[in-house]
Amino acid sequence: MNMRKQSLIHLDGRTVTLIDSGTDDHGQYLLVEHVIIQQGAMNGPHWHPVLQEKFTVKEGRMRFVIDGRETIVEQGGCITIHPNETHQFWNVSDNRLIALHEVRPPGQHWKMFEFIHKLECEGKLNKKGVPLNPLWLGVAWKCIDGYIVGPPRIVQTVFLGGLARLAEFLGYRI
Known part of the structure; x- marks a missing residue:
């Protein structure tokens, strides 16, 4: 399933880069990197019945609300969102945010x-x-x-x- 590395550059300067995809000991996965320039919501509140998402903050800070619980993840930290958990996240960095986003299974992400x-x-x-x-x-x-x-x-x-x-x-x- 390995996809070729590619980047999507949005009009506001944010990028989503496909880092890797495939299968490992834990099953199929997709790994992307988000580089976000502007502060604010990155999505609306939603949930997935099957997908698990893990975010690792490489630079900056992210705010998450998962099933009503708020968490701030600093540089070097990570958080996992399990299936059926309602979630939303924001860039709350002073400058840019760089985060790795792992999706298992990748679905159509x-x-x-x-x-x-x-x-x-x-x-x-x-x-x-x-x-x-x-x-x-x-x-x-x-x-x-x-x-x-x-x-x-x-x-x-x-x-x-x-x-x-x-x-x-x-x-x-x-």
């Missing part, structure tokens, strides 16, 4: 990073990073391998999953 980058570069996201077109929203939702906080899981599965199926039927591709 790299596709998600590539897809959101593509939509951003094409001007198809709002200021919060959400696709403007509901069909692209369905495709993006399918890539997160999880659920956003708020709408019940069944509503997301039916509505956003339905948008994803309609988008695919109409030829929308990642």
Whole structure:
């Protein structure tokens, strides 16, 4: 499964770099590096039924809220988010943040990073990073391998999953 190293450079200067992917003694994984220039939220609150994520802060500081518990991770520290834990994270560094992000199993996470980058570069996201077109929203939702906080899981599965199926039927591709 090893993918070739590549970087996605966003309009605001942040980068997501594919470091490694494959299988080891603990199963399949994806390892990416995030370099974030601006302070603030890096995502909205969400959860994954299967994925486990581990963040290691190489430079700067990250704030996490996991199942309502707030934690600050300093340079050299790490934190693991287990399946079904609701989480959100922020860059709270004085300067830039550099963090390694390990995802097990990788699911569609790299596709998600590539897809959101593509939509951003094409001007198809709002200021919060959400696709403007509901069909692209369905495709993006399918890539997160999880659920956003708020709408019940069944509503997301039916509505956003339905948008994803309609988008695919109409030829929308990642």
